[in-house]
Amino acid sequence: MENQNINKIYDQAMDEISSSSTSEKLQELKIKFLAKKSVLMSLLSTLGTLPPEERKAMGQRLNEVKAEISKAIEEKENELRKAEMEKKLKSETIDISLPSKKVELGGQNPFYVVKDEITDIFLNMGFEVADGPEVETDLFNFELLNIPQDHPARDMQDTFYISDSLLLRTHTSPVQAHTMKEANGKPIRIICPGKTYRRDDDDATHSHQFAQIEGLVIDKNINIGHLKATLELFVKKMFGEKREIRLRPSYFPFTEPSVEVDITCASCGGKGCSMCKGTGYIEILGGGMVHPNVLKMNGYDPDVYSGFAFGIGIERVAILRYGIDDIRKFYQNDVRFLNQYRKKA
Ligand code: PHE
16 A cells, blocks of 8 residues: 555656756755655655564665655756756857948048158159168267257257157158168168157147158269159159259258259149249258268268268148148048048048
8 A cells, every 4th residue: 555655656756857847846846755744755754653574665665766756856957957058058149140330441641641652652763661760869860960969950950859869850861871871881772751850830831740751872973863863753753744843952961962852833833823932833852962971970982982862741742732731630630631531542
């Protein structure tokens, strides 16, 4: 009778365990079949009332059933846990095939467009691009360019000093000295685009920071005709075949003779207008033949070698090319300004 009862409980437990589908349900079954007040456990506690010969067998059977139910619950628990984890992992997968938000490509600042154009023109003429530090020594920014201490030309190129002998370069010309020292007496044909700094007013045509492209050619038998032809070709490529150039005598301590280069005004074609202040020309760069002192100081014999150098203001060219009225617009990153030059760029 008791045995039948136990078998019934066993069958019922196994049935309910295998058909339960959540861990909560399993917890309930644990209480139902294995807790102190469950039918099975109450049978265990009545073992003492049985005659000794039945007691042993019944005890064994009860314990077996208890262990099997426990085991079945545990196995089912594991099975459910695994299934729940798989469901969770599936529901949390990310669909990486979702198309991303469209990123709009910006336009280049006209400054960089012009810088690249100028660079390309000179690369096509066989120049190489050189580089140099923006934080310069007094030695390279001035001394090696024939501008000794107390030279009045230093007044026009006051700058930001980091220490007595360390400063933000006032022009890209120190790259001339660096290149000459590195080239060790060999011929040179380089340009160097880069940032320059000067103490200056910040207004529509002046900025404490601007950029130049330095040019330097050194070889045997270089004369001012080479300088003129090089710059003429540059101007025609940059501004169009109709543009003429004019060389005016000027002064730089590191070139002799020195020239200021003007181009015919785009607005009036050379007749004279408000753009060119009635002169028909607009100044775009400075240059000249490398001064013998500069050649000597940087390792070249001026009796054997000669060369020319020039410095082009990049913003100046961009302003003339695109008719921009304020140099500060290059640096402010105002999208209303930048978008205007996007198509042209
Ligand atoms: N470095 C000069 C300036 O900044 C320009 C220049 C470069 C002149 C090379 C002559 C030769 O004004």
